[in-house]
Amino acid sequence: MRTGDRPPRRRRGRDPPEAALIPAIHPRGTNVSGLLRYLFGPGKNEEHVNPRLIAAWSGPDQLSSLTPPLRPSGRHDVRNLARLLEQPVRAGKNPPQKFVWHASVRNHITDRILSDSQWAHIAAEMVAAVGIAPHGDPDAVRWVAVRHAHDHIHIVATLVRQDGDTVWAWNERLKAQTAARDLEQRYGLHQVGPVDRTSHRRPTAAEQNKTRRQGRPEIPRDRLRREVRAAAAAATDENDFTNRLQAAGVLVRLRHSTIRPDEVTGYAVGLPDHRTSSGDTVWYGGGRLAPDLTLPKLRRRWDSALTTTPSGSMRHPGRPQVQHRANAFRQATAAVGAGARHLGEARPTDEDDIASLAEAAADVLAATARASEGRHGGPLTEASETFDRAAREPHQRRLRRPHLAVGQLRSMARLISAVGRLSRADDTTAALQLVLRMSMIADNLATLREAQERLHQAQAAHHAAERLRSIAAYASVDRAGVRPAAVPPQPKSGTSRAARSQ
Template structure:
């Protein structure tokens, strides 16, 4: 159940509100509007007065609601109307007029509009438009001339809505923490519907501004990227001439007068105000940007993402929150560079995960600079990916990081962020499945000769006897054999790579063990092969106990597969 409070002002605010509530609606969505509850129980009802003109009754109702406001004259408050639509979910049972009336009484009581038993409270009326929602309209002057005590009414109404959901068996929504982005209005929704668009202008702007923040290295580049994506920027300047804020509009989106419709950054999302954007674009120290080590951008980005689970499992909450912000920015850029068959899924994943990047915990953005710069370098350079394996490995690391983010939010009882991460995961898994199918097919085309395959199979049987049968019968075995053989050709030891890959995390609950090992071995095999002396040392350590390779955190708990169990060697 979603309540939303709107304040109205002006000399005829009450008449305009009542006229709207009993009119056809902006998109003809008002069906049989009628009163289900009011401040005195028998307020005039324009929808249930067959022998009178409904417009006359609406005028009478507005006048009665407005009487305490008129008594104050010039001393009346600026905002005189409190308007609260309350909508049930599509799957909720249909409530009766009596049930909606009781819900309205609970809402106005908890908001401070009309506390239970208060005979001098504000005047209000609840109007039902259709089966799934009502509108509550009240005037913001009590009948004794005082103002209602409605401090923090938005939070109070949301808390009461959660109780109502439980009492009436309705869909349970997650409690928020005030960091969610503002939803689009019904006016914006119907405008998009009239134009045949699947998303509102607010949603399009939020996505484009967020991507520009993720890709830009400074403020100048940020504004250039927006201009390139048809976003108009209007800066708000202070008396000193410095820009203090900015509004965004989508080119071609205009109002009735033909002017662009602007949205302030903070109304798109709490972290898209100009001060927050600047905070995200700042370098750790003035004039000293973070440098990414020279090397393959794919490998640098994969290594940076692989460290996210370790930070989430072992870092403090501020460092972890910073990693989540950077992970969200990485998803935004991945969606921009993804192959066509995975782009839609990754865009959906990034849009959902956006909610998981904000909480009441202050983010340590400095700690995540390497991750952000690494993915930015990948976005700028667009290095070749011969068989799609690099992109698949990056998605593999990102999927693991998102799974750890789910566990982190659940641990910190961030209900909305946890729900958003759950919503992102299926899209991530779908994109990962498409990407890996393509890459594995390319790798399987280069599978080694049967004799080499048999030798490699023996290595697998010795390294992981408890998983060998599943690995060798996995459809990805040909691809795993390919990466093991190619790693051997560059000087690596196939047995050492297997030991390292198996030691990163348990395969106990892994559905496709060969596929998982393929990406681990491929990642390890792209590093410089160790010298013969180093290989001998690794072999000795293997005899003494399991060898753990360079992973995000060998001992961390994987929220999808449970605690890591050291692999026993024979």
């Protein structure tokens, strides 16, 4: 399921789609007429074909009288329909300032073409699920569904009921997505699984447009997420974390408790050259970058490493000499191999062991990607982000007891972070062995996620494993001089369409 009228471009390294039928809840507005003119019009690039009304609050018998008539120019006259939608707002007791509710729903590229009546049923289920027009409520809000393409519809509603009360819709995204899961089963549409809220936030359209206007090579949110992840993997505590971010040229702002001013409860990061029109820095809290990058979750990660590090092991590794870099990667490869064995022996119910081992392995891979590809990233960095999605725990789940091998993996992540960029053939060979061993962890994690019925994460783990093996194979072939270096292609998947994560 995609959002909007045209499919977004597939961006390498992004998470796979959540499912086949996902509604996109658009920002609320005030201009019903303008929105209807667009939906019944030709579109920005003449992509709207045969725009028509397929469902409305008054039922199918009234569609013909509600359908906007054609003008001599060939355009639809939406004035009467807009007036009818606005009537409850004008007569409302306390109408909201932004009263126009807009959602779009699109099905998967592999799905069959649904009929108008099937889409009408989907629209009715969506407005009922989010609570703005419950089934059997004659005084619910007024709404219409418009179809101008074979694979998606738009739903427009005004958020004042016909009895004058305002509908204060809340949490409608999750409610609509829950309804979508049921509709996928009813209609036999492409399914992946329920939303698990482990995907990181994607850049908004405004962020993407601003990035293009400013000629930036990368969207600031993506760059900051990569910098924060690298710093978190290398850090031993939050002071070390903050210092590493500042050394990388990232601005850091700490958030203090309103009850205990000396207590730090969160952080935000920004770039020196990324500002608003008024000149203020654009800040991103850790949770706005990824679910596992909030300060409480990072603290738990660092604490688990210290409590599981064997006595005498390297907690604060120094920078190895150049001739010892390959040995550092060999040590890390051995630790990752042990982690793969532990995951292979784990049961799906061993949630704490799986979670802590996967998180620690994600840190090792993030550190390896930074040592191999630097700050600008590349295929290994993209594979690292995909694996990270597979390693995250569901929303609000707390880790109680980390696996005893976590400390050694965290130490290896810090050791790799200390070696700097790879510079010799031996370094690269040892790093490739580590990449291959990481693919074993990804394979084992995929098996466990499937058994846990965390299907999005299982798919991400499979994708990461294939990507890691592909990277190692291409790099090995290139080093042997058989062919020129090339970026390995993305593995194809039946769910390769990008969608907004939940």
